Amino acid sequence: MNDRKPYYKLVTLDGQKPYADGDRAQAAVVEHLQLIKTCKEDPSLIVVDVGAYVGDFGLYAAACGCQVYLFEVQPNMVDLIQTSILVNNFSSSRVHVINKAVSNLPSNSQLTFLQDAGDTKET
Incomplete structure (x- = not known):
């Protein structure tokens, strides 16, 4: 059982399928980082997911046992991430969601999130 990859449940918007990484870039990053092994060896390891969207990378890191900070500017995506955290019983002391943009x-810059376009722009 210890050789099984960690799994987690991902909450999405009604009827929406999670984004599938067509070029497998995220899978390559995950494989290179070896989060399962690294987090087991050092559970104090911190993973930061900037622009988390639905939180798939950060939630995977949490399932590996890492301490995680997820940054997401869209309030509805933050709600989904927080629901995923609850569904997976991830500890609030290890998984943190911050509803802010990172830039x-x-x-002193002002960022504006355009809800309809899903874009953030500097003003």
Whole structure:
């Protein structure tokens, strides 16, 4: 049983299927990071998921045993992530969702999220 990959439940919008990574870039990153092994060896490891959307990468890291910070600007996506955390019984002391944008802009910059377009722009 210890050789099984971690699994988790992912909550999505009604009728919406999770995004499938066509070029498998995320799968390659996950394989390269070896999160299952790394998090078992050091459970204090912190994984940051910036622009988490539905949180699939961050939730996978949480299932591996990592401490996770997920940043997502869209309030409806934050709600889905928080529901996924509850459904999976992930500890709130290990998995954190922050409803904020992350940017390399100066701290006094104003970001506007365009709900209909799903875009964020600097103003």
